[in-house]
Amino acid sequence: MNFSWQNIIDGNGIGITITGMMIVFSGLLFISLFIAVLPRVLKLKDHFTSSPKTTAEVPATVAAPPSEEEIMAVISLVLHLELERSLGEGHKLTISRQKRQGSIWASAGKMRSLSEGGTHA
Amino acid sequence: MNFSWQNIIDGNGIGITITGMMIVFSGLLFISLFIAVLPRVLKLKDHFTSSPKTTAEVPATVAAPPSEEEIMAVISLVLHLELERSLGEGHKLTISRQKRQGSIWASAGKMRSLSEGGTHA
Amino acid sequence: MNFSWQNIIDGNGIGITITGMMIVFSGLLFISLFIAVLPRVLKLKDHFTSSPKTTAEVPATVAAPPSEEEIMAVISLVLHLELERSLGEGHKLTISRQKRQGSIWASAGKMRSLSEGGTHA
Amino acid sequence: MGMFYTFLENTGFAAMTWGNFLMIIIGIVFITLAITKDYEPLLLVPIGFGVVVGNIPPVAGMALSVYDDGSVLQYIYFGVSQGVFPPLIFLGIGAMTDFSTMLSNPKLILLGAAAQVGIFLTFIGALYLGFTPSEAGAIGIIGGADGPTAIFLSSKLAPHLLGSIAIAAYSYMALVPVIQPPIMKLLTTKNERLIRMKTPRQVSRKEKIIFPIGAFLICGLIAPGSMVLIGMLFFGNLLKESLVTDRLANTARNAMIDIVTILLGFSVGASTAAKYFLTSQSLLIFGLGALSFCIATAGGIMFAKFMNLFLKDKINPLVGAAGVSAVPDSARVVHTVGLQEDPANFLLMHAMAPNGAGVIGSAIGAGILWTVLVL
Amino acid sequence: MGMFYTFLENTGFAAMTWGNFLMIIIGIVFITLAITKDYEPLLLVPIGFGVVVGNIPPVAGMALSVYDDGSVLQYIYFGVSQGVFPPLIFLGIGAMTDFSTMLSNPKLILLGAAAQVGIFLTFIGALYLGFTPSEAGAIGIIGGADGPTAIFLSSKLAPHLLGSIAIAAYSYMALVPVIQPPIMKLLTTKNERLIRMKTPRQVSRKEKIIFPIGAFLICGLIAPGSMVLIGMLFFGNLLKESLVTDRLANTARNAMIDIVTILLGFSVGASTAAKYFLTSQSLLIFGLGALSFCIATAGGIMFAKFMNLFLKDKINPLVGAAGVSAVPDSARVVHTVGLQEDPANFLLMHAMAPNGAGVIGSAIGAGILWTVLVL
Amino acid sequence: MGMFYTFLENTGFAAMTWGNFLMIIIGIVFITLAITKDYEPLLLVPIGFGVVVGNIPPVAGMALSVYDDGSVLQYIYFGVSQGVFPPLIFLGIGAMTDFSTMLSNPKLILLGAAAQVGIFLTFIGALYLGFTPSEAGAIGIIGGADGPTAIFLSSKLAPHLLGSIAIAAYSYMALVPVIQPPIMKLLTTKNERLIRMKTPRQVSRKEKIIFPIGAFLICGLIAPGSMVLIGMLFFGNLLKESLVTDRLANTARNAMIDIVTILLGFSVGASTAAKYFLTSQSLLIFGLGALSFCIATAGGIMFAKFMNLFLKDKINPLVGAAGVSAVPDSARVVHTVGLQEDPANFLLMHAMAPNGAGVIGSAIGAGILWTVLVL
Numbered sequence A, B, C: 001m002n003f004s005w006q007n008i009i010d011g012n013g014i015g016i017t018i019t020g021m022m023i024v025f026s027g028l029l030f031i032s033l034f035i036a037v038l039p040r041v042l043k044l045k046d047h048f049t050s051s052p053k054t055t056a057e058v059p060a061t062v063a064a065p066p067s068e069e070e071i072m073a074v075i076s077l078v079l080h081l082e083l084e085r086s087l088g089e090g091h092k093l094t095i096s097r098q099k100r101q102g103s104i105w106a107s108a109g110k111m112r113s114l115s116e117g118g119t120h121a
Numbered sequence D, E, F: 001m002g003m004f005y006t007f008l009e010n011t012g013f014a015a016m017t018w019g020n021f022l023m024i025i026i027g028i029v030f031i032t033l034a035i036t037k038d039y040e041p042l043l044l045v046p047i048g049f050g051v052v053v054g055n056i057p058p059v060a061g062m063a064l065s066v067y068d069d070g071s072v073l074q075y076i077y078f079g080v081s082q083g084v085f086p087p088l089i090f091l092g093i094g095a096m097t098d099f100s101t102m103l104s105n106p107k108l109i110l111l112g113a114a115a116q117v118g119i120f121l122t123f124i125g126a127l128y129l130g131f132t133p134s135e136a137g138a139i140g141i142i143g144g145a146d147g148p149t150a151i152f153l154s155s156k157l158a159p160h161l162l163g164s165i166a167i168a169a170y171s172y173m174a175l176v177p178v179i180q181p182p183i184m185k186l187l188t189t190k191n192e193r194l195i196r197m198k199t200p201r202q203v204s205r206k207e208k209i210i211f212p213i214g215a216f217l218i219c220g221l222i223a224p225g226s227m228v229l230i231g232m233l234f235f236g237n238l239l240k241e242s243l244v245t246d247r248l249a250n251t252a253r254n255a256m257i258d259i260v261t262i263l264l265g266f267s268v269g270a271s272t273a274a275k276y277f278l279t280s281q282s283l284l285i286f287g288l289g290a291l292s293f294c295i296a297t298a299g300g301i302m303f304a305k306f307m308n309l310f311l312k313d314k315i316n317p318l319v320g321a322a323g324v325s326a327v328p329d330s331a332r333v334v335h336t337v338g339l340q341e342d343p344a345n346f347l348l349m350h351a352m353a354p355n356g357a358g359v360i361g362s363a364i365g366a367g368i369l370w371t372v373l374v375l
């Protein structure tokens, strides 16, 4: 390997660099402009085709105030989701993993399926 | 492309069509007959080899009446399954998704794993 | 095919067998020794670089005694995990499966996605 | 600066044709229909985006498009061009299909056979228009209303038409809720549409397990050309119904079919570069495709009416329209049209039987056409 | 009408042989055993259905079977014939295996070495029967009681016997609960079967993480031929034990291994077309295979008894039977036989150590045979 | 006994070189860093174990290593050497990325363009050191701080350097939390680091759906060479944002990306056999790679300061450092450095915009280099 400025000239390094940076910039600049214009275009379009449908749909989901049981259920659900997430992140809750493994050992006749009992298993 | 009835004769269109429909019909007719006969054959076979095993297994699962806690737990479970299903169907519950995403951002040192925390993540 | 002791000699059967068993044994013996030595090496290393970090981390997770709601939530969670596991094992709980299937039929415009609504669906 | 102009000449702007532009619009329309109308989104979104990608003009000398040797898109398209993806999709479909209603009412299976008349009449039509027999066979299969089957047969009989045939098949499958109802109403009287059918009997687990094996043997022996598609369909179904291989069925109908669907849809879309796709042949194929869906629908309905001449427990002839495959959309269309006449007449369950039979029927049809036209 | 007869001649009915018929029955028996007896369903169901599909007589001139160039089944079978699938299955197995008990009682590893005597004695037996050394090596590996290893080595040493060897290996692995107990009872006294073993110590996370790396280096350096199988096994295990790559381990042991299992089982089954499978060689292979399982089981048990001559904490010799791989069925068999003598003697945990060692041992054995017989 | 010595000669012990030994240590260091420091574990663990496997000396005459025709590792490596894996990873990344912050603050996108100066200056540097233009282009892309892009471009421009470039790219990506902070502090004043930015506005669902299509068209037309990478990225994002294809997005960002990550990481690692990897070229590449990360970081920061000259709502120049890709680690680094000055200044959201733009920018850069250097 020979270090030399001539290599850069031979390889058209400066030209490619300038061209390259110009194109990268113009590409992302176009995207930037596209994004900036997009909400205005959409608002303009909505102006012409005013549709109250979307707003009407939402209230349907807001129902009666939750009963005590429902609140309890939601708590347990949140706990579950939280647990599931943390299991996915770094397995601090080894207790539940161990349990699952155990239950599979106990089941009969599954040879190569020593999975830990994810939803797939 | 020249449109012509002669093409059909040259390509043996009528013959293939008749043969084809006959075979399709005979195939599905055989399946139909097979299905129609199957339960009778099975009943006949059961008649010879009467096994009261299967009926005996069922009652084992019907246990003591559920306690209040169990009922509560089942409610929350149903809620969870319902939620999971609707998440799968069309993501109306954006709240929970947002939360999951957030918790992943907060966790340290996971570069390309910006999953939304499904059971796989 | 001709049965003959000469085949064994021609194929160097005895040599390969002895060599093979020696290598298999030495491989697993090395692993066995490696495993036997490993905890001592680790203990020795910990002796030199005593780090009370790992022990300090644990108590952080042991928090205030759980409230009644939390206990309830945990019950339901365990029930859910148990259910999930048994669904994975042999589908005794056909009720919940049926329900999921039903809800997918009801949803509009999903052609080839008749999944049973696992977490993937 | 010369370098910059050289590069500019190689941007897509310079090489863009009106054809590419038109195709990109079509791709965006596909995506829009999928999102706003919920027409077959799992296929139209991948295909639509693929169409957009496939119509960015590639640079000569670079391996970019589906048609350039050694390009990434070509490797992905390999599963389409060699017909590998369709059987894998059938595996997943098998693992998610419940054949119970079919098992409980075997008569309805024949409706799935009748609807295949769409395949063969379209075949004749394509011959008439001057397509070669092989091409005509591949075009005819659009009438089977089954995307994977159409791709599989095209890859064997007429690879150069694969893109057009696949896009036509999936487009019309997505438009089933638009195409079928008028035909259904035209060919049936109000009284016929009001017919209520008997609740199907309960099917035992044993029947469900034996069915995929027995049905496969029948199809495989009668039309060995359908062996791979039908084999995978019933293999998936056995994985599901045996209950002991539940984790495999689960993966087949989730991760596996999803991966294949993504790759298939995207690469089929990407194969529709204007240069190859915008031909008069494609237009004819789209015309024949629309016709074939109508014929298939009519075939199913009319055969149901014919069967009613002999049956005591009458069939609601609407159910015949589900004999085209298009699972489960055509069954849902039947259900919806039925509800319009009688809000308490639930035809969905009954329509699933010819719907499943339609899948099997068009796979057999594909096997026959392959055998007859390749040998 | 001539067309119809031509087609009829090409249906499966005409070309069906008694061999095909027999094989289809065998396939159905596999499926039945899997479902009713719960013998290895995850493998016997795919293999069984594959056998049925592979014995539908293909049509000459159409690319249908595993043996026809360019057929879909051949593309799927590629992962088997090139030995790609087995290492991917080992990856998944590694990601689901807990080597804790092995780590806590390293002595038991040697039982997994002793059981490999089944491989080499079967190799000698196959030589005696007139197989070539390469063929004999591939047949011998059945004694490893490990399906993926058997397929891997066969694909390298004797591709033409791959079907028979794979089917034999998986059949006997499924029959482990039938084959092993009589041998175990024959070779042990009641007192030996009553031996209780000490509860294994707790293993630290660090040990679990270092183990797969160290054990891989030992195996890879001693028998480089086992590098791919063993490498994937311990790679999967590292993904699991490192805890920081849990999502990868999860996918490896779920979606990924499931997909590979489906494709492997189905295409191995489909490769058993009667024409290639029903030979006198296959019969000999099945005979040798049964023998090899018995020898391997006996080898493990007898070596445990031999070790007891020198040990203070005696090993229950039943545990030696788990030295064949067949994870985790042979460990469960040990457990069950142990419980029959003493309902409070739980051998499962202890049996897992030689069970895991058996997997490693047979992969080393495969590496040796490959090296010695290919060079 | 001669046989035994022959075998011994073929064990890894005999063929082991100091280079292999060094590489195995490096592999173990990668794994250790991933586990103890949590640096990019999803990539460093597979790569690290792959390095260990790839440096077990293979046996001459056996198809074992990535470089042996017909070996299993070569089949897996095919997805790397042909550039198939990187677009599939981009698909998954697209399906997990939320471009909301970018949509709400389009100005920040330009920071993602500025950081690509690292690519082109490194390209010049590599030319100076005597690399051929193609090699220099492939080396330059390390400055894009994006593993899949680096592998993709190397596979097209300089396959013989792929291993070194990939390892360099991933190593420095893992070291982002070490490399970037000093540069960020050096180039910014305390007051600049204290700048608080406005809360981004809410983005509508429509914008999110239209964005991937529009942005793809812009990128694809301007730099068709980036079509495959960018196409897959935005295809994945459309699957996610359209909401109607949620199951596909789910599989793309879970099972699919996991499978590809495992195979890519492992086989890239296994391609670093000392014989091919330990060259003076690799050393130069590692040097240039470190430089390129520093230049890219500086480029983003300095351009943010430049933009501030014209803006009323000032940008916190730390955010510019996230213009290198390295998603999401560099965004997190920005967040952390920001918190050190002002514990109530949450920059993470803002940093995600240039972070995403950096991915797009380096893919465009790769497309340009490919076009210019291949034609």
Ligand code: NA
Binding pocket: D143, D144, D145, D146, D323, D324, D325, D326, D358, D359, D361, D362, D363
């Ligand atoms: Na059909």
Ligand code: NA
Binding pocket: E143, E144, E145, E146, E323, E324, E325, E326, E358, E359, E361, E362, E363
């Ligand atoms: Na073994």
Ligand code: NA
Binding pocket: F143, F144, F145, F146, F323, F324, F325, F326, F358, F359, F361, F362, F363
């Ligand atoms: Na970048």
